[in-house]
Amino acid sequence: MIISLVIHGAPGATQGPQTALSFCQAALDAGHQIYRLFFYEDGVHNAHALSVWPQDERDLNNDWASLVRRNNLDAVVCVASALKRGVLNEEEAARYEKQAASLDSAFDISGLGQWVDACLNSDRVVSFGV
Amino acid sequence: MKTLTFLARSGPHGSSKPKALLDMVLSAAVFEQKINYIFIDDGVYQLLPDQDPSRLAAKNVSAALPALELYGVDKVYVDTDSLQKRGLAARQLLIPAQTCHADEIKTLIADSDMVFSL
Numbered sequence: 001m002i003i004s005l006v007i008h009g010a011p012g013a014t015q016g017p018q019t020a021l022s023f024c025q026a027a028l029d030a031g032h033q034i035y036r037l038f039f040y041e042d043g044v045h046n047a048h049a050l051s052v053w054p055q056d057e058r059d060l061n062n063d064w065a066s067l068v069r070r071n072n073l074d075a076v077v078c079v080a081s082a083l084k085r086g087v088l089n090e091e092e093a094a095r096y097e098k099q100a101a102s103l104d105s106a107f108d109i110s111g112l113g114q115w116v117d118a119c120l121n122s123d124r125v126v127s128f129g130v
Numbered sequence: 131m132k133t134l135t136f137l138a139r140s141g142p143h144g145s146s147k148p149k150a151l152l153d154m155v156l157s158a159a160v161f162e163q164k165i166n167y168i169f170i171d172d173g174v175y176q177l178l179p180d181q182d183p184s185r186l187a188a189k190n191v192s193a194a195l196p197a198l199e200l201y202g203v204d205k206v207y208v209d210t211d212s213l214q215k216r217g218l219a220a221r222q223l224l225i226p227a228q229t230c231h232a233d234e235i236k237t238l239i240a241d242s243d244m245v246f247s248l
Contacts, residue, residue: 006246041150080153112157119132119158125244 003027004036004118009129010045011060012053016129017046021063023126028071036118037068037075039107043129044077044087049104061104068106075107076114134158135166135238137247138173142192143183148176149191151248159201166238167198169227170209174216177208177223195225209235 005024009016024034039047046064053059068075077087086102089109093101103109119125136155140147155167169177176192183190198206208220208227220229230238239245 008248041146081150112153113161115154116157116161116163119134119163119244120161125246127246130248 001123002033002035002121004034004038004122004125006038006040006115006125006127007043007046007129008041008127010042011051011064012057013042013045014129017043017060017064018058020128021060021067023128024067024073034071034073035122036114037073038115038118039075039077039081040115041078041081042085044082044085047075047077047082047087047104047107048102050100050102065104065106076110077103077107078115079109079111082109131162131164132243133164133166133241135168135242135245137245138167138169138176139171139247140176141172142176142178142181142190143186143188147248148173149189151246152191152194154246154248155198155203156201159198159203162202164205165203166205166207166242167203168207168209168230168235168238170212170235172212174208174212174218177225177227178218179222179224192224198225207235207238 005020007017007020011017028034046061048061051061088098088101089103090101136151138151142148155165158165181190181192206227207230210229210231213220
């Protein structure tokens with residue numbers, strides 16, 4: 001089955017992102033295809049490259065980025081959500097004259113059009129952390 | 131073309147959920163998908179006219195609802211039970227919305243390809 005995920009909610013603040021991560025891994029293990037991960041609203045915090053987690057907590061930011069790289073997934077953060085929350089890639093940081101980029105390079109910045117495209121091309125679109 | 135159903139369940143102020151869902155609806159509309167937009171639970175408050183959240187430094191998301199028609203979103207529903215529980219009537223609402231009961235919502239969801247709820 002072709003599956004896409006919409007991830008709401010910041011890692012560590014709500015359970016949704018961790019459940020999404022486990023779901024994504026389980027779906028891949030079961031042989032399903034992940035068409036796209038779409039990070040929306042507070043979900044964009046999952047794509048932060050600058051977070052530092054306490055040693056006794058699971059580093060969800062690192063786990064997301066590794067999962068995306070390991071499986072070569074299409075992972076998109078919503079541009080409107082991301083800019084507002086300071087999740088910027090080099091290009092956006094330069095455009096808005098901000099002092100640092102914060103988006104992990106495993107993720108791309110794009111718009112809701114990518115979410116619609118995921119709806120059109122997936123058998124299931126599953127939301128987490130609503 | 132796919133049928134996407136959106137459940138607006140949150141009140142108009144106090145979170146960004148109404149705006150986040152509306153943006154999804156409008157994006158799907160731009161791509162000409164078949165859309166059901168259902169207001170239920172506290173989401174029915176989004177349909178009340180004359181809201182002014184300016185003192186919250188917030189935009190009035192409901193002000194954008196009349197534009198739905200321009201986007202071709204004409205399947206707008208409001209849950210009768212949610213209205214009744216809150217002492218509201220369908221004729222008070224900002225935009226025309228078809229009243230429906232839980233059973234009809236169940237059917238709309240069952241007939242959808244995808245459902246999003248915020």
